[in-house]
Amino acid sequence: MKIRGIAQAISEAIKQEMERNDRIVVLGEDVTYWGAVFGFTMGLFEKFDRKRVFDTPIAEQTFYGNGSRGRTFIEIS
Numbered sequence: 001m002k003i004r005g006i007a008q009a010i011s012e013a014i015k016q017e018m019e020r021n022d023r024i025v026v027l028g029e030d031v032t033y034w035g036a037v038f039g040f041t042m043g044l045f046e047k048f049d050r051k052r053v054f055d056t057p058i059a060e061q062t063f064y065g066n067g068s069r070g071r072t073f074i075e076i077s
Helices: 006-020 044-048 060-067
Strands: 025-028 053-055 072-075
Touching: 006 044, 044 053
Parallel strands: 025 053, 025 072
Antiparallel strands: none
């Protein structure tokens, strides 16, 4: 796969890590269907399902608290 930009590189890195480690989850605003603001999570919801990729309310404290245990990618734009 030819990487065409930083957003695509980040997206590919997240996908590879999620394939490697099934304990990694992604949470953030609009990360499921929209792929977040820059598209970092595009396609992850379809590949990994709701158990590992889910939207949060617009409240940064929520995902910081949930992600503080590690192995969580938190997308904030």
